[in-house]
Amino acid sequence: MGRISDEELYELVQADNKEALEQLYDRYEKLLFSFSYKIVNTSDLAEEAIQDVFMKLWRKKGIYTADKGKFSSFLLTVTRNTCLDLLRKQSKNQVELLDKDLEREQTESTEETVTWNEERQRLQEAVSTLSSEQQEIVQLFYFKGCSQATIAEKKDLPLGTVKGRIRLALQHLRKVYEERGDRIGT
Structure with a gap:
């Protein structure tokens, strides 16, 4: 039996097959980490992005269809969007912390x-x-x-x-x- 295609593995993931998810992870983990790292510049955020991407594949049903193009292209798009979301969230948290610091400084007697x-x-x-x-x-x-x-x-x-x-x-x-x-x- 030949190698199972990404699309077939995705269909198995949709049917709650953990082994299929693990196979997709094994296939794409290195590529997605390298791609994520170029966007977020830290290994912690890159790893978080990859985890988020695979959780989306596991939890959200039907987010990929063949008409969206190759599975690998779809996966890279999801990863890019996840990285951007993480950066926005991190930036928002940093702004909130700065705001709290300024507020504390202003109210400090x-x-x-x-x-x-x-x-x-x-x-x-x-x-x-x-x-x-x-x-x-x-x-x-x-x-x-x-x-x-x-x-x-x-x-x-x-x-x-x-x-x-x-x-x-x-x-x-x-x-x-x-x-x-x-x-x-x-």
Whole structure:
């Protein structure tokens, strides 16, 4: 028996045949990922797009007919539209987050700003009591968001050493705060 055509597999998918869906996925996953990635520029969104496309094939009955052209062309069109929808959704979410940030900044009282500035000053003073090496590691880890592995690589140190220095730095900072009668985060 020869290879089952895409159209035949699609008909089987319409009859709730999971194996047919898996075969279509195996046939098109690499192509659709590469195509999606060119549109969305991130592997996470490209993978989400592919998942959405195959969920549409599974859930929506009759979305493809032979008069729409080749199945592969139809699938690429659905993928392109799905990617564009994901980008619009992501863009909308980013705009909403920016709007919320602006709103929060506008409603933040002067007292809250002063309190935050005082806390930041106390934290900077506490960090300045660390050795220069610990200060640099704390800056990279907590303020620049580097992973411990990235710090180890940048500083050419063993990962265990970086972890130990971060732990010692935190213990030192906690001690400084306690000596002042402050609680961390207040």
